[in-house]
Amino acid sequence: MIALLGMLIIVATQFLAPKVGVASPLILLAVGLGIGFLPQVGAIEVEPHLILEIILPPLLFSAAVRMPTMDFRREMHAVAMLAIPLVFLSAFAVGFVINWMVPAISLPWGIALGAVLSPTDAVAVSIAKRSGVSHRIITVLEGEGLFNDATSLVLLSAAMNAGLAADNNALNPGLLIGRVALALGIAAVIGWVVGEVGVRVRALLKEPSTDTVFSFAMPFIASLPAEHLGGSGLVAAVVAGLVVSRRRAALISANNRRFSQQNWETMTLVLESAIFLTMGLQAFGIVEETSEFVGGLAFAAIVAVTLGALIMVIRALFIALMLAWLDHRRSHRKRRYDAEAERLEAFEHRMAQACAVDSDVLASRNLSEEQWLKTMNLWRRRLRIRERQHAVRRSDIDYFENEPLGPREGSVIVWAGMRGAITLAAAQTISTHAPMRALLLMIALFIAAGALIIQGLTLPALIRVVKPHMASGDISEEERQQLFNVMSSALVDTALAQAIHEVDGRTLLSAGVSRTLSRIGHAVPGDETGERAYTARAADRVLSDILQDASARNGATRDGLCPNCDDESLPEASNAEDFDDDEGHGTVDMSEEEVEKSFTREQIRELALEAIHAQRAALLQARDEGIFSSAALEGALARLDNEEILLVSGKPSDH
Numbered sequence: 001m002i003a004l005l006g007m008l009i010i011v012a013t014q015f016l017a018p019k020v021g022v023a024s025p026l027i028l029l030a031v032g033l034g035i036g037f038l039p040q041v042g043a044i045e046v047e048p049h050l051i052l053e054i055i056l057p058p059l060l061f062s063a064a065v066r067m068p069t070m071d072f073r074r075e076m077h078a079v080a081m082l083a084i085p086l087v088f089l090s091a092f093a094v095g096f097v098i099n100w101m102v103p104a105i106s107l108p109w110g111i112a113l114g115a116v117l118s119p120t121d122a123v124a125v126s127i128a129k130r131s132g133v134s135h136r137i138i139t140v141l142e143g144e145g146l147f148n149d150a151t152s153l154v155l156l157s158a159a160m161n162a163g164l165a166a167d168n169n170a171l172n173p174g175l176l177i178g179r180v181a182l183a184l185g186i187a188a189v190i191g192w193v194v195g196e197v198g199v200r201v202r203a204l205l206k207e208p209s210t211d212t213v214f215s216f217a218m219p220f221i222a223s224l225p226a227e228h229l230g231g232s233g234l235v236a237a238v239v240a241g242l243v244v245s246r247r248r249a250a251l252i253s254a255n256n257r258r259f260s261q262q263n264w265e266t267m268t269l270v271l272e273s274a275i276f277l278t279m280g281l282q283a284f285g286i287v288e289e290t291s292e293f294v295g296g297l298a299f300a301a302i303v304a305v306t307l308g309a310l311i312m313v314i315r316a317l318f319i320a321l322m323l324a325w326l327d328h329r330r331s332h333r334k335r336r337y338d339a340e341a342e343r344l345e346a347f348e349h350r351m352a353q354a355c356a357v358d359s360d361v362l363a364s365r366n367l368s369e370e371q372w373l374k375t376m377n378l379w380r381r382r383l384r385i386r387e388r389q390h391a392v393r394r395s396d397i398d399y400f401e402n403e404p405l406g407p408r409e410g411s412v413i414v415w416a417g418m419r420g421a422i423t424l425a426a427a428q429t430i431s432t433h434a435p436m437r438a439l440l441l442m443i444a445l446f447i448a449a450g451a452l453i454i455q456g457l458t459l460p461a462l463i464r465v466v467k468p469h470m471a472s473g474d475i476s477e478e479e480r481q482q483l484f485n486v487m488s489s490a491l492v493d494t495a496l497a498q499a500i501h502e503v504d505g506r507t508l509l510s511a512g513v514s515r516t517l518s519r520i521g522h523a524v525p526g527d528e529t530g531e532r533a534y535t536a537r538a539a540d541r542v543l544s545d546i547l548q549d550a551s552a553r554n555g556a557t558r559d560g561l562c563p564n565c566d567d568e569s570l571p572e573a574s575n576a577e578d579f580d581d582d583e584g585h586g587t588v589d590m591s592e593e594e595v596e597k598s599f600t601r602e603q604i605r606e607l608a609l610e611a612i613h614a615q616r617a618a619l620l621q622a623r624d625e626g627i628f629s630s631a632a633l634e635g636a637l638a639r640l641d642n643e644e645i646l647l648v649s650g651k652p653s654d655h
Contacts, residue, residue, distance in 0.1 A: 010273040023127045025276040026456050029449065032280020048428035051278075051421060052153075053223070055271050057237040060146055061219035062268045063122055064241025065248075067146075068630035070623055071139045072242065074396055078326060078405075079143035084180065086318050087151040088173075090118040090311050095159075097310055098443075101303060104435050108171060112159035113440050116427045117311060117447055119148040121420030126272060127456045128416040134469040135630065136403035141416055149422060150187065150232035154180050160431050186231025188239050194222040195243025203251040208259035211252070215260050216267070218244070250620055254641035255648060275421040279448070282424065286438075286445050300439055304446035311447075316414045323410045330400050337393050344390060347383060354379075388625060395626030408468040415462050418455050423448040479632055486627070487636070490618035494611040609647055616640050 009031055017024040072079070094114030099107045122145025129138055155176060162171050198218045205211040222240040223233030248257055287297065354376060362372055405413075427444035430437060616637065623633050 006274065006277060007270070009277065010270065013273065014269070023130055023456055024273070025127055026452060028273055028276040029280045029452055032277045033283050033449075034280075036281040036284040048425040051275065051425040052429070053227070053233065055275060056149075056234055056422065056425075057219040057223040058216065059268060059271050059275075060122060060149075060234055061222075061237040061241040062264050063142060064146060064238045065245045065264070067139065067142060067242065067245060068634070069242055069246040070626055070633075071135065071399075071630050072143060074399055074626075075136070075139050075143055077329070078140050078322065079147060081322050082140070082144040082319075083147035084151050086315065087115070087118040087148050087155065088176070089318065090314050091115045091152070091155055091159075093310060093314055094118070094307055097307065098303065101306070102436065102439070105440070106163060106435065108159045108163035109430075109434050109440070111171060112156055112163060112430060112434070113307075113427075113443065115152045115156035115159055116423055116430070116440075116444055117307065117419060118155075119152040119419075119422060120145050120417040121422050122146050122149075125416070125418075127418065127452075128412075128459060131412075131416075131460055131463050132470055133412055133416075133463060134403050134409065134471050136399075136405065137409055137412055137416075137468065140405075140413060144417070146238045147184075147235060150183055150235040151180050153232065153234075153426065154183050156426060156429070160434070164431060164433060183230065183232045184235055186229050187226045187233070187235035190226045190229070190231060191222045191236035191239025192243055194218060194236070195240040196247070198240065199244050199247045199251050202248075202256065203253075205256065206253075208256045211256040212260045212263045215244075215264070249616060249637055253648075254644040258641060258645065276452075279421050279424055283445060283449065286441050297442070300442040301446055303439075304443045304450070307443065308447045308450060312414065315417060319410050319414050320407075323405055323407070326405060330397070333393065334397055337390070337397060340386075340390055340393070344383075344386060347386070351376075351379060351383060392624075392626050399626070399629075404469055408466045411466050412459075412463060412468050415455055416459055419448045419451040421448070479628060482627060483632060483636055486618050486622050487615045490611075490614045494607070494614045605647055609644065612640050612644050612647070 009028070013024045013027045013031070017027055020027075091111050091114030094117055095107055095111030098105055098110040098113060105113075120141070122142060125138070125141045125145050128141055158171060158176055158179060195218075198214070198221065202211050202214060205214060218240055219237040222236040226236035227233040252260075357372065359369065362369060423444055427441050430440055434440060619628075619633060619636055619640070622628055628636075
């Protein structure tokens with residue numbers, strides 16, 4: 001009955017939130033508070049390990065899978081600074097202050113409370129996502145929330161051990177840093193192994209439902225061994241999710257990925273909503289326990305306000321220094337890039353001179369032409385590697401320049417760093433032997449709930465005032481053209497293009513291809529001519545025709561398969577009339593019977609699937625080089641997934 005009521009509350013909240021303009025987590029928190037304080041309900045206690053070990057691993061895993069690994073790589077320095085030194089700084093500052101305000105709470109127990117209050121909540125970042133700020137701000141906030149839990153939980157464990165043993169040496173900074181590094185290292189190794197093995201296992205699973213069930217198990221396969229070996233289970237789940245995010249498009253079928261994504265969205269909604277609802281429900285039990293404290297709620301509120309303000313001041317100062325350092329680092333990288341460009345130019349000039357070396361010069365150096373050719377090939381490979389690295393640096397610089405992190409963006413990062421359910425769950429793991437434990441719990445509740453309510457409600461107003469860089473959602477024409485070129489080049493070299501070219505130089509078409517060309521996103525740039533342009537156009541026509549046929553057979557539209565895909569995410573192809581003969585090759589509108597005289601429909605379908613796979617591989621390579629923004633890349637990959645699903649679902653049955 002309770003579970004049913006909870007699900008109905010979640011549904012009602014999701015329906016109500018857009019109408020009242022308040023984020024659904026805040027409404028759920030308010031509903032939980034209201035229900036929890038009803039006389040008929042009484043105190044509700046939730047085992048903290050249920051949240052830390054059962055609910056959080058899949059939530060963090062899901063958030064990591066959704067995060068573009070390219071953007072995460074670019075923000076690793078910022079994430080590391082926020083997830084480790086900021087947590088230590090905040091925890092020790094809180095420990096000293098509360099020890100000064102309440103001498104009965106010793107320094108180790110004060111630091112334990114600081115460890116609980118220091119990390120931001122990755123789940124609470126969902127509130128900031130709805131504000132429309134730039135993707136870079138969200139990446140920094142999510143990355144911080146994904147990794148700072150490990151630092152805080154390790155520090156919490158060390159502080160409690162020091163408090164129980166009355167040994168302040170347990171809080172030695174060197175020892176603590178070593179423990180954090182060990183926990184992160186163990187988690188990273190286990191998470192990477194689970195991610196790599198898991199994504200290959202999923203590649204073997206043909207049934208979407210089976211694949212989804214296995215994906216649900218992956219965060220626990222990573223977190224449980226990591227916790228057993230002394231690592232951070234949450235970080236292990238995050239690392240496994242990042243590996244899946246990077247590898248799934250290349251190994252897991254489009255249909256399985258789409259099915260799994262839809263089910264994970266449902267699972268995430270339920271778990272996130274349950275966390276905030278449960279957080280509100282627990283409030284009465286904590287308040288009731290704290291009422292036994294002599295100082296009462298008023299004193300707890302004063303201490304909570306003081307510590308909350310202290311944490312925000314430290315966060316603001318730290319982020320200000322971090323942004324200054326990141327700006328200096330960006331300028332330094334720009335200078336290194338320019339110097340590297342000059343060295344590459346000089347290298348290319350020397351390579352051109354080396355190519356002009358004649359046999360007399362080689363003979364004077366006692367070198368054979370074979371030896372010289374082998375050496376030249378080696379240096380060409382080195383040049384290509386350096387050029388690829390140079391291109392990645394260029395794309396990183398463009399990303400940092402197009403998505404700035406200045407004082408305006410920094411103020412949003414400061415204010416959007418909210419405490420949430422993790423704070424409350426971690427607080428409840430504090431030993432019952434801790435002095436004034438009820439007061440510590442009450443402070444944690446006040447700060448967590450206060451941060452969510454005050455910061456969550458005022459964040460939109462802050463954004464309107466400071467006017468940070470916002471997410472545009474648009475793709476530049478230059479990026480459209482680059483995307484166009486990459487997909488076109490991949491299409492030219494496929495077996496589909498070659499097979500079409502071998503059939504009497506004729507393009508195999510059937511009726512209706514022109515209606516689909518504007519929705520496909522393939523073909524070649526209008527200014528490209530010649531044999532490669534003809535071959536790409538021919539393959540594009542046949543691929544479009546097959547997709548049209550598959551769509552008709554399934555009684556579905558491409559747009560219907562991906563309602564969230566923006567038609568502007570890819571450049572529009574030209575109409576069929578624009579694909580006139582460039583080199584005298586005739587394009588023939590053939591009937592279905594004529595097509596099948598040269599190729600069976602199944603053969604062409606397989607060739608079309610190969611063409612889609614080639615385009616996906618080209619886009620993934622471009623992703624590794626950082627050529628495209630994550631939004632453009634995700635849109636293009638989604639379109640390819642739709643096309644593959646159409647082809648696979650339109651395949652005739654074996655019986």
